[in-house]
Amino acid sequence: MKPINEAAISFLSRSANEGFARTAAACFAAQLDPTLDEVNDIKTAVSEAVTNAIVHAYPDRLGKVSLRLRLFEDGVLEIVVKDWGVGIEDVEKARQPLYTTGSEERSGMGFTIMESFMDALRVRSAPGKGTTVTMRRRISRRYSGGGR
Amino acid sequence: MSVTCTGEDRNLRLTVSGEVDHHGARAIMQELDRQVDAGLPRRLTLDLSGVTFMDSSGIAVLLRAYRRMAELGGALTVANVPPQALKVLRAAGLERIIRFE
């Protein structure tokens, strides 16, 4: 299926960009006229994926993180967060609740939150190459405005 | 992001405002540690009424507060949790461990 709209940004893995990324995603989603709860779910899931790229993918250097947003005819928003960092050895294990390789500032709940806030979550990763997190969420259409 | 502190008689109330994400969480944890070390509270209330956004970084902040209070033999209460933050904390199962009011 072809997207009806698409936007992408990329940024350095600085923590200040966490707020930027989730706000950008919320602004893009606004064209679907989402509810406040839906906007908050999108912001939360984007924050988790982007924070993982910033914290885990580049533990001792700055690297590039990209966020791509696509909107489909049926009201599905697709969010793709990609990094070119250390990658994940065992994705299935990493997705388990409470699993973390981080410090005590992490709780191992990021993937669990993404999963419960989105309709679908896919994680592709290769050690030394990087990680791609794809999330989908359907936004119920309440209003169809003009524009093209 | 800001943390303000009120309280007396080893009853500490920390009011957190702003976005509790990875970018802001470390400063909140440091302030929490500072206040707990200085006040040695018997009861700590974390008031989240001013929190405009929270992600999993906030879970670690709350668990740290919980652990610090357990070490002191005191009690932690988390108050005025906004809906977005509550959804995150619930997804993590925190209500089974921490008292919300």
Ligand SMILES: Nc1ncnc2c1ncn2[C@@H]1O[C@H](COP(=O)(O)OP(=O)(O)OP(=O)(O)O)[C@@H](O)[C@H]1O
């Ligand atoms: N982009 C990534 N690059 C490398 N490793 C990752 C990446 N994303 C996640 N991981 C690995 O997967 C683990 C689980 O991630 P998850 O987000 O569930 O928990 P966390 O980030 O450790 O803690 P929390 O999200 O609760 O702060 C991480 O500890 C890390 O080992």
Ligand SMILES: [Mg+2]
């Ligand atoms: Mg995480």
